[in-house]
Amino acid sequence: CNKTPCEPSFDPAGVVVADRYVLGHDAMRRMKEANVLVAGMRGLGVEIAKNVILAGVRSVTVQDEGVTEWCDLASQFYLRESHLGQNRSVCCCPQLSQLNSYVRVHSHCGPLEENFLFGFQVVVLTNSTLLEQQRVGTFCHSHNIKFIVADTKGLCGQLFCDFGEDFTVTDCNGEPPITAMIDKITKENPGIVTCVEEHNLRGVSSVTFSGVFGMVELNSNGPVAIQVLNGFSFSICDTSGFHEYERGGVVTEVKDSATFAFVPLVNGDMFVMKDNAKMQEHQTLHLAFQALHEFVKDTRRLPAAGSKVDADKLVTLATRLKVASGLDEMDENMVRKLAMVARGDLAPVNAFIGGLAAQEVIKACSGKFTPLHQWMYFHALECLPEAAKVEEQLLRGCRYDGQIAVFGSDFQEKLGKQRYFLVGAGAIGCELLKNFALIGLGAGEGGHITVTDMDSIEKSNLNRQFLFKPQDIGRQKANVAAEAARQMNPDMNITAHQNRLGTESESVYGHSFFRNLDGVAAALDNYEARVYLDGCCVAYKKPMLEGGTLGTKGSTVVVVPHVTESYGPTSSGGEHAIPLCTLKNFPHRIEHTLQWARDQFEGLFKHSAENVNQYSRSVFLIYEATGPAEELEVLESISSSLGEQRPRSWPDCVSWARRRWETLYNNDIRQLLHCFPPDSVTSSGLPFWMDMKRCPHPLTFDPNNVSFISAAELMAQSGAENRPLKASTLNIWPHVPAFVARVLLLPSCKLIIYVIHALAWTVRRCTTHMDYVVAAANLYGQIYGIEGTRDCAAIRAALEEVHVPEFTPKSSVKIHVTDEEMKGEEAKDVARLNELREKLASGPVRGHAPRMQPLEFEKDDDSNFHMDYIVAASNLRAENYDIPTTDKHKSKLIAGRIMPAIATTTAAIAGLMCLELYKLVQGHRRIESYRSSFLNLAIQTYSLFIPSKPRLFTNPRTSNQQLSSGDLCCGMAEGSLCPMREFDLSC
Incomplete structure (x- = not known):
């Protein structure tokens, strides 16, 4: 039951490059020391394991005592029909071990005994009983092992975290330190600093100064406490004894650490609200999940799919728990719906919860970003049919049973007949194709998926585009991704293209192509291509799913003709170009x-x-x-x-x-x-x-010029700040007093790190002539x-x-x-x-x-x-x-136009997109059923909101006629849109 690949060796230029842009060097080093256990290898467990392996920890052990069943194939992308009856952890271990050769992957098919748990820094339980959660959670809490519970039941999910009684976070939001250019500094007590533009320093307690001329004392004064006065000014220390300020200078935020105290699962009650439209529902979900544990304990099974009798039993159990807890409110209808879909196992829900859970593993290992504190609940019950009632579903003994348990056989047939166009086979594109294969999109008679991507696979893609392996480097992304999707589901009807989407490919993606589609999914990395694709969808009245990520942030947009606004009017636009005169003469x-x-x-x-x-x-x-x-x-x-x-x-x-x-x-x-x-x-x-x-x-x-990294940059690499002072030439000693002053102000836990770094300081150089x-x-x-x-x-x-x-x-x-x-x-x-x-x-x-x-x-x-x-x-x-200089790492990020990306965010975003796909395939027409979203996994921000209604235009030919953008695209020739300039916006 154990598998150990070759001993990994960390490659600084290897596949984790994009993670390093999100996490930083120190966080990555801490992660390389972590051994992680993921228990339960159904769909949710393998999703978490996949994301954690791609992130680059020391080792991951996957555990499961059960064997593969038909219902597992609806969401477990590394299990095949040939694995039926075999242990899940053993079957998926070989595939997981190929994701990252620098991470050791083991399988374990025995129970979770205490002697076994001792070897891990993080333990994750999925699809486990409440008794096991409490037993393992109590052990982990008492032995300072980070503990996470993740569970999904149909269209609902939960997360719980316990990182001990004293968990320190070095950087709560992961954002680069705020910087602002100085306009002037007064010589008084207290000194007043005025910035050229708004400083955005509200909530910041201290800053450092660099590049100041005249009042040079501030350059070596270490962190300075500030008091924000307005958007442009803040007060600092007594500057009356300093030199007069002359010009220049940059002020930089000093990142503060934070400490969190967690309680064990047996009495953890901290909630995080996830959906603006569901603010009162999380208490109900907490009771419903507890009641599910009681139901399974009494009956040794989950409620039958669509069973009204079992739903009534669950409502009774939840009501009893509500009274015992002294709570006032509970939505019985929600509890009943959860009971009817609890037997389901859905790939999109597992992708979303799995992405969030894996991000919590990263936080536990790295000490970076704000952890979940402590419970979180999620549901997408609006995916159920708008009009029809949920009825008892008969499972068919097929790979889609986990989905049929929620939506029924008729819906599964409809999914298989869909014809979809996926644009982009990168990070989100890979995750979408995985989900498409698992849910059976386009895998039936008449169904089809077309995927296009003009790029070839690079080594730096491998840490988040999990369908690609090292042996695929140099091959076309679309081809490899399509092959991987067919391996997950041999019934997939999929065609790969290498075309760039735009006017140059309208001979391929023209009238006849779009007319035969049911929908479009956009996994693009640039604004112009998104807007072009949105225009095509508006013109041909096709729904569009759009998603994007940037580090720990992600967003989704669902566009439904005549129901929601299109992408273009709701987007914020592309990147702003730097003025040419700035580049040429005034940087x-x-x-x-x-x-x-x-x-x-x-x-x-x-x-x-x-x-x-x-x-x-x-x-x-x-x-x-x-x-x-x-x-x-x-x-x-x-x-x-x-x-x-x-x-x-x-x-x-x-x-x-x-x-x-x-x-x-x-x-x-x-x-x-x-x-x-x-x-x-x-x-x-x-x-x-x-x-x-x-x-x-x-x-x-x-x-012979040599520029040494300054004290400020040295501290930046340990998380204190991110802007160096002007590097000194040949002589580093003028900066030593400033370095000593700074480290003495820091917590003792960081002091040792800085001393170790200081020993190697003099051999680290920046750019020379x-x-x-x-x-x-x-x-x-x-x-x-x-x-x-x-x-x-x-x-x-x-x-x-x-x-x-x-x-x-x-x-x-x-x-x-x-x-x-x-x-x-x-x-x-x-x-x-x-x-x-x-x-x-x-x-x-x-x-x-x-x-x-x-x-x-x-x-x-x-x-x-x-x-x-x-x-x-x-x-x-x-x-x-x-201007403060920077190192090769950050230079590559900016000059190489790298989009910082991590697997956790892309998995979560793709999961949300596919939940909206369920609604599109069913033909939901109420805008209240749909959700667009914005996520920031770093700071526990998950905003799911109802999309905007389509804006209306007044037809000048009939003054009382209101038209949406889709209505304006009438009588068009192939590849052309009806001009919109005649119409006035009157929304």
């Missing part, structure tokens, strides 16, 4: 310098090579594809790439990189300061360098086919031969302050443009144009110099502008 956040570095990478190592290759085919294509301003930029790039900038050897690449460094971090900054000196004033008489404009300073190249040269020279060599090296000695030797031209700022240079100025500037140097055209069209250069190799940015390959360049380029520019 003030690390996000700006990282985006600038990414743009530099694309321009220098991708677009320049692409332009040369296009030029070698036809220079006239360039003329036709660009306007005058863009054409001048492109032709300048081609001319330099093929002329004076073209390297012939490796030393030429080093020379180019060194001169590029000088241009970016010295010459350009000196030119900017020549145009706008530090004491410049605007036409209004105000300082030019104020608010969001940080006055830069040029850097001087030093091949040489980092840029090494990365840039190698990348430049790659696009020209010249082999590079990481040998710093050889590069230093090549640098000694480099001549860097002297630079003198020019008074004729025009620097744009706003984007409007930049847009209004056309290519005025017509003579230069004509000169380049003539040179490139007929000159000798074109005849010898070499084929260059454009570089596609790849963030996950640490050997390709891509992220090395981004980190170095960004941090050097940040140093120009006195």
Whole structure:
């Protein structure tokens, strides 16, 4: 009954990369020390085990004394018909062990004896009796073992947590520390700090300062207590003895820890409300679940599916418990409905509760995020038929019995005939396909699922896209996901595509395609694609299920034609672009310098090579594809790439990189300061360098430069804060007093961590000037086919031969302050443009144009110099502008545009989406039956709410006619929508 795969070894660049962006390094280290037991391997138990394994603990043991039954196949995705009669934990262990090779997975088919429980830090019970919950819970509480109970019965679920009498959380919400730019600081008692924008520091007790000029005492003063005065200002300590404030500075929130006291299950009574429309129902559910335990104890079975007799018995038991507890209210109808569906086992409910339960395991192991304290109940009884009464259901001895017990055989036949379009086979897409396979969507006669995703599988996908295995890396996501769904349910009718959804694929996904669909599920990662798909659904009057996640946060939207509002009007829009003038001349956040570095990478190592290759085919294509301003930029790039900038050897690449460094971090900054000196004033008489404009300073190249991580960043890596002070060059000792002052203010439990970190402090460095040269020279060599090296000695030797031209700022240079100025500037140097055209069209250069190799940015390959360049380029520019630098980990998150994701959130969101699918298939027409949602698993926020009604438009042709957006899409040609601009919004 035991299975032990090969001994795991933690790979910092491995499959848990996305979890690390959500949890942080320290939380991940603590998780790697945890051994977790998940008892009960029906649908809920395997869901929890799957999510915990993907999260990356030390080991997971799955336990079950029972054998596989038909009803298990409705929700246990690792059990097959061939497993009937065999132990559940033994059968699913091989599949679970493949999810994460760094986690040891064991199976145990014996009872939960005390000697066995000693070896775990977290114990999770699923589908267990109340007697076992109390026995194991009491043992765990007395031995400081974190204890979780999770249970589902049909459309209802419960969670309970007991993490001991003294459980410390280092970071309650998991959000990055709040930062704000300082506008001014008064010299008085108390000092008043005013920020450039709203600081959002309400509820924050202390902050740190960095990058302050003049009143430098604050930079090394450690955490400072604050009192918020208004949205822009707060008071601090006595600053009357400090230097006068001059300019600059960033204030950063200091994260506070919290301690929670839990009581054992036998007397735990802390509730968390989950649904705004069900605020009074959780007390009823608590009584109903307790009554279910009594029912099973008396009858040795669950209530029969749809049995009115058993439902009456459960109501009687619940009423008795209500009176004994001294409670006043209980919804008998809810208790009766729970009795009728309790025998059911539904994949969507297990996915939701399993995601929440696994997140509590992560909290118990890592000490991060606010834990559940202590009971939580959930139900989705609105999924039951709106009109028809629930009747006794006869099970058929098939894989869908767990679902038939709730909805009946007729509904199961209807599910099998559905034709659905799933767009996206990533994290949520994988979870949806799992649920589709388990519930039998499109698995009957006439049914079908089409899934499309243009991406291929990467290593970083494996921690949350659980249908993919290491051997699938490089294959198309849609193909592999479809194959995995068929393995779960061989009856699945599914077709995989690799098409991008958009106007370019309307020949595939056009009128005939959408007309034959019953609905659409969107598992997309960008706003534009969601809006496009929503437009298609509105045009063809098809329902849409949409879900998205970001770390511990997630949301779902259900769109029902003529019943709810469509996605577009209710969404908040896509990401806001950073103004170009900010990137080019006036950055003030690390996000700006990282985006600038990414743009530099694309321009220098991708677009320049692409332009040369296009030029070698036809220079006239360039003329036709660009306007005058863009054409001048492109032709300048081609001319330099093929002329004076073209390297012939490796030393030429080093020379180019060194001169590029000088241009970016010295010459350009000196030119900017020549145009706008530090004491410049605007036409209004105000300082030019104020608010969001940080006055830069040029850097001087030093091949021996070494920047050490500051005390503030050292503390950030242990959870105290997340913004470093300006790194010191060569000398770390000025920061030592500040470090000592800070750690002495912290709880003793953290002091040891900081001392250990401090021992290794002096060997940890940030970006050096040489980092840029090494990365840039190698990348430049790659696009020209010249082999590079990481040998710093050889590069230093090549640098000694480099001549860097002297630079003198020019008074004729025009620097744009706003984007409007930049847009209004056309290519005025017509003579230069004509000169380049003539040179490139007929000159000798074109005849010898070499084929260059454009570089596609790849963030996950640490050997390709891509992220090395981004980190170095960004941090050097940040140093120009006195912006706190960041490490490679965070740089990869921002520049690589990684969406932080964890399996727990995606599982929960997919579960909620499929609960809405039940309602769509049944044809629910009351808007009160549907739920959109917002979740934040980090802070126990679960908001399920009734969607918005569709907004109405007035038809100008008939002034009294009210139309929804779906009504406006009439008389359309294939792939086109009826124009909506004639109609006025009158909602």
